Amino acid sequence: MSIIEKDAIIFHPxxxxxxxxxxxxxxxxxxxGAKDIEGHIELYAPLEEGLKDLxxxxxxxxxxxxxxxxxxxxxxxxxxxxxxxxxxxxxxPRRPNMIGMSTVELLSIEGNVLKIRxxxxxxxxxxxxxxxxxxKFDAVPATRFGWLEENAExxxxxxxxxxxx
Amino acid sequence: MSIIEKDAIIFHPxxxxxxxxxxxxxxxxxxxGAKDIEGHIELYAPLEEGLKDLxxxxxxxxxxxxxxxxxxxxxxxxxxxxxxxxxxxxxxPRRPNMIGMSTVELLSIEGNVLKIRxxxxxxxxxxxxxxxxxxKFDAVPATRFGWLEENAExxxxxxxxxxxx
Numbered sequence: 001m002s003i004i005e006k007d008a009i010i011f012h013p014x015x016x017x018x019x020x021x022x023x024x025x026x027x028x029x030x031x032x033g034a035k036d037i038e039g040h041i042e043l044y045a046p047l048e049e050g051l052k053d054l055x056x057x058x059x060x061x062x063x064x065x066x067x068x069x070x071x072x073x074x075x076x077x078x079x080x081x082x083x084x085x086x087x088x089x090x091x092x093p094r095r096p097n098m099i100g101m102s103t104v105e106l107l108s109i110e111g112n113v114l115k116i117r118x119x120x121x122x123x124x125x126x127x128x129x130x131x132x133x134x135x136k137f138d139a140v141p142a143t144r145f146g147w148l149e150e151n152a153e154x155x156x157x158x159x160x161x162x163x164x165x
Numbered sequence: 166m167s168i169i170e171k172d173a174i175i176f177h178p179x180x181x182x183x184x185x186x187x188x189x190x191x192x193x194x195x196x197x198g199a200k201d202i203e204g205h206i207e208l209y210a211p212l213e214e215g216l217k218d219l220x221x222x223x224x225x226x227x228x229x230x231x232x233x234x235x236x237x238x239x240x241x242x243x244x245x246x247x248x249x250x251x252x253x254x255x256x257x258p259r260r261p262n263m264i265g266m267s268t269v270e271l272l273s274i275e276g277n278v279l280k281i282r283x284x285x286x287x288x289x290x291x292x293x294x295x296x297x298x299x300x301k302f303d304a305v306p307a308t309r310f311g312w313l314e315e316n317a318e319x320x321x322x323x324x325x326x327x328x329x330x
Contacts, residue, residue, distance in 0.1 A: 007291065009230050011174045011262040030302050047261060050239040052251030056311025063228070063264060065174050074215040086217030088295040091302070096212060097176040097293045099228060101266075103305050126172065128262045130253040132310070136317040137195050137256070139304035140268050145297070146221025152301040 013126035015043035015112070017064060019119045024068065024162040029079045030091070030155040031102050031118035039119035041127060043112040051130075055109045059133035060116070064100045065126040066093035079158050080151040089146060100125075103133050178291035180208035180277070182229060184284045189233065189327040194244045195256070195320040196267050196283035204284035206292060208277040216274055224298035225271045225281070230291040231258035244323050245316040254311060265290075268298050 019039035021027040028034035041062075043051065054060065075084045076092040087095050100121065107115040114130075145152065184204035186192040193199035206227075208216065219225065240249045241257040252260050265286065272280040279295075310317060 007178050009176045009178065009291065009293065011176065011264070013172050013174065014261050031305075032301055047239060050252040050261070051254070052240065052249075053254035053312055054251055056309060056314075057254065057307070058309040059305050059307040061266070063262075063266075074212065075217065084217075086219055087215040089216070089218035089222065089297050091296060091299075095294060096179050096215070097228075099176070099294050101226070101228075101296065103303065105305075126174065128174065129260060129264050131256060131266065132254050132313060133305060133307050134256075134310055134313050134317050135304075135307055136197055136310075136313075136320065138268065139300075140196075140224050140270075140298060142222070142224040142298050142300055144221060144223040145299055145301075147218050148297060148299050148301075149221075152299050155301065 011128055013128065014047055015041055015127045017041055017062065017119070017121050017125040017127055019121055019123045022123045024122060024160045027122065027160045028120040029158050029160055031104055031120050032155045033157060034118050034120040037119045038115065038117050040116060041114040043114065045112045048112040051109055054132065057106060057132040059103055060106045061131040061133050062102050062104060062127060063129040064121060065128055066098035066100050067126055068122060069093050069098050072096050079160065080154045081147060085147060099128065176293055178293065179212055180206055180292045182206055182227065182284070182286050182290040182292055184286055184288045187288045189287060189325045192287065192325040193285040194323050194325055196269055196285050197320045198322060199283050199285040201282070202284045203280065203282050205281060206279040208279065210277045213277040219297065220274045222271060222297040224268055226296040226298050227267050227269060227292060228294040229265045229286060230293055231263035231265050232291050233287060234258050234263050237261050244325065245319045246312060250312060264293065
């Protein structure tokens with residue numbers, strides 16, 4: 001299915017995420033399954049000033065481009081399930097706008113390099129944004145988790161089989 | 166400051182967020198300050214199939230375009246503070262890629278229209294992605310919240326003064 005070619009929004013990478021995963025096969029599918037995996041962010045040096053004060057936060061939210069994908073599907077069978085689900089009820093990469101989101105632990109910042117832990121992304125993934133993780137904003141009193149109610153636990157052990165690339 | 170013109174990532178709106186706020190002045194600055202504010206999402210009709218199974222979730226994460234902004238700053242003085250902070254340690258809209266993130270309550274889905282509560286965005290904001298909120302992935306055991314440690318509470322009462330537009 002082709003994307004709706006209307007009102008383009010143009011972003012540019014602010015840097016790259018470096019990780020031990022150079023291919024999707026065998027990669028953890030969520031930070032919960034990558035607790036001990038360390039990696040780092042190489043922020044474009046001219047943006048370094050924007051990192052001021054970030055070292056006060058224990059966790060950060062990364063938004064990035066699922067750059068290995070080009071086509072999207074409105075229904076996908078997620079790693080954690082055997083049934084087809086609407087793509088917006090999943091975290092699958094093959095979505096109309098291929099944007100990924102991971103909350104990771106921030107270990108240190110040196111210049112334009114951020115050491116992080118809990119990395120579930122491919123090496124050299126283009127980074128779009130960094131936001132501070134703030135429990136007050138980001139941990140909400142949710143009560144229902146749909147098909148992930150019983151399946152989210154699997155994210156700790158499941159690895160990618162590369163089906164989305 | 167101009168953005169780095171390299172490796173453009175092109176997204177397209179998947180629909181729009183409708184809210185009672187037609188200008189930034191007086192708008193809540195986070196969902197925490199907009200708990201009772203209802204709005205809705207008009208998803209582009211051809212994407213409706215992608216909503217399957219989403220009604221099982223009590224909360225959803227919206228990624229959207231801060232479309233009222235064009236210039237970014239690496240240092241900003243956030244609504245919740247009086248000091249200049251590095252933009253990546255804030256949720257301010259004037260970031261290198263003007264992407265906003267809000268976790269809202271999902272009230273109902275009818276066709277391609279999603280009723281939501283806790284809306285802190287401008288009316289007609291272009292929507293980029295919808296993800297299910299999953300506590301297992303999105304509520305992390307964070308311990309430090311930097312300059313927002315003492316200031317996040319203010320998000321419940323502070324309103325935008327339009328400084329970022």
